[in-house]
Amino acid sequence: MIYNFDEIIDRKDTSCVKYDALEKYFGYKDLQPLWVADMDFKTPDVIIKALKEKANKGLFGYPISTQKTDTLVKEWMKKRHNWEIEESWISYVNGVVPAYSAAVEAFSEEGDEIIVQTPVYFPLFNHIKSNNRKMITNPLIEDNGYYKMDLEDLKAKITPKTKIFVLCSPHNPVGRVWSKEELEELAKICLEHNILMISDEIHADIVFKKFTPLASISEEIADNTLTLNSPGKTFNTAGLNCAYAICKNKSIMKKFMVEAQRRGITSVNVFGYVALEAAYEFAEPWLEELLVYLKNNISYTKDYLTKYNSKVTFLEPQATYLLWLNFKNTISDYNKVKQKLLEEAQIALNEGTSFGIDGKGYFRLNCALSKNKLEEALGKIVTHF
Ligand SMILES: Cc1ncc(COP(=O)(O)O)c(C=O)c1O
Structure with a gap:
């Protein structure tokens, strides 16, 4: 791999919805954010370079x-x-x-x-x-x-x-x-x-x-x-x-x-x-490596949930870095699931019902983040579900 998708960049206090609007949308500040569909990876250097050149022209x-x-x-x-x-x-x-x-x-x-x-x-x-x-x-x-x-x-x-x-x-x-x-x-x-x-x-x-x-x-x-x-x-x-x-x-x-x-x-x-x-x-070479990294994060999530006998399940997606997690075998009251995710696991996922009534029982997890951070989130899920 040429590109470093393992790098952890602190996005807090950067006017970023995913990190800085947690309290506004979830009522809690100290959650690990796995919701909004953007990635925690840095944009490819070739794009940053072009943007800097543009900025330097003033x-x-x-x-x-x-x-x-x-x-x-x-x-x-x-x-x-x-x-x-x-x-x-x-x-x-x-x-x-x-x-x-x-x-x-x-x-x-x-x-x-x-x-x-x-x-x-x-x-x-x-x-x-x-x-x-x-x-x-x-x-x-x-x-x-x-x-x-x-x-x-x-x-x-x-x-x-x-x-x-x-x-x-x-x-x-x-x-x-x-x-x-x-x-x-x-x-x-x-x-x-x-x-x-x-x-x-x-x-x-x-x-x-x-x-x-x-x-x-x-x-x-x-x-x-x-x-x-x-x-x-x-x-x-x-x-x-x-x-x-x-x-x-x-x-x-x-x-x-x-x-x-x-x-x-x-x-x-x-x-x-x-x-x-x-x-x-x-940036096409960057995209090719991104796809490998994401695929690996997806398989890692699958293996992790299986290894720890989690009641949370999902089918590996054919596209996107968004995992549609099924919580139906955990607690039947989904409000309690939500509460537990926020108060005990302390992670922010998108609630399934926000995608329509048929999303009941599901929560969407964004796995476009470093594997270490993903592991941290999965640890919290298997501890509580
Ligand atoms: C299916 C889909 N369409 C559109 C968007 C947002 O597009 P834009 O930011 O260009 O308005 C998203 C973002 O998550 C999306 O998932």
């Missing part, structure tokens, strides 16, 4: 993407995901979530129905409600920790008011990489009913099996899909607020951008473009 006026930015995104999609896109299909925004919210507004009217597969990253349903659209859930089916789509349920829930289907791919929090076949079946239904697909692919680079971008499957699907992505998860640059939308269909992109501009979300941070370009041009 000019922070309004930035703009260039041909180079587009080319790097296009090449990244080709080399990482074998997806051929054109530069003209890309537009930049200041985050996947703001872009998603704008898309909800652009492609539906108040009272329209939007389908989302729960349990899922909560802003994907929050922004349906906050835009006064009707959220329709198409819960995933769970079988021994493995989640599948329920397409029969989806078909049954479609009405003339259904305007958008929201895909989280790979899926946060259940860690699935949807197969090409699963996506094809899903897209067939959406195409038949003229339902736009929004595909949140922010976790696409952190995968342990082949990932298929939804819009890469066919021309027809590409014409009906708005893809949202960012280097934020992959390179730990979420706070630099640089994301992008990809869409082959010009009229969809145009409509999306009208709303994005209206909301003022097309102003990317001046450091955001710098980080994106450095990441996609130079």
Whole structure:
């Protein structure tokens, strides 16, 4: 390994949500934070170097993407995901979530129905409600920790008011990489009913099996899909607020951008473009090693819980550094589980129900941290559960 993922960096008092907002969100200060989906690893040096160069110039006026930015995104999609896109299909925004919210507004009217597969990253349903659209859930089916789509349920829930289907791919929090076949079946239904697909692919680079971008499957699907992505998860640059939308269909992109501009979300941070370009041009070797380290942390967690006969179980995710821990065999009262995690184990995990009612009994653990720190957290879990 060239890169040092074992390094422990003190993130306390650095205006960091994960460490500095514990009291605000959990009511306790001294918890080990394993919640918010960012990593405790330092961003790759090649990105830091590019940011320093930019800072040293001392000019922070309004930035703009260039041909180079587009080319790097296009090449990244080709080399990482074998997806051929054109530069003209890309537009930049200041985050996947703001872009998603704008898309909800652009492609539906108040009272329209939007389908989302729960349990899922909560802003994907929050922004349906906050835009006064009707959220329709198409819960995933769970079988021994493995989640599948329920397409029969989806078909049954479609009405003339259904305007958008929201895909989280790979899926946060259940860690699935949807197969090409699963996506094809899903897209067939959406195409038949003229339902736009929004595909949140922010976790696409952190995968342990082949990932298929939804819009890469066919021309027809590409014409009906708005893809949202960012280097934020992959390179730990979420706070630099640089994301992008990809869409082959010009009229969809145009409509999306009208709303994005209206909301003022097309102003990317001046450091955001710098980080994106450095990441996609130079940081791929770092990503390869990150994936090995994460995979190892995941297997380590699995072995650790087994070794100490913990009642907490999980299936190794196909993507993401987020572990969907099942606490159903521990204490039947989940409020007590929560209390015990906070007061006795003293660790901060995301509560399963924040991802939807079907997340009851689960807690999400972020394992993107040094192995030593992970071991410390696992020790606390097996002592109490
Ligand atoms: C599925 C998913 N989409 C979007 C985001 C956030 O994207 P952004 O920070 O670009 O708004 C996250 C962060 O955890 C996520 O898990």
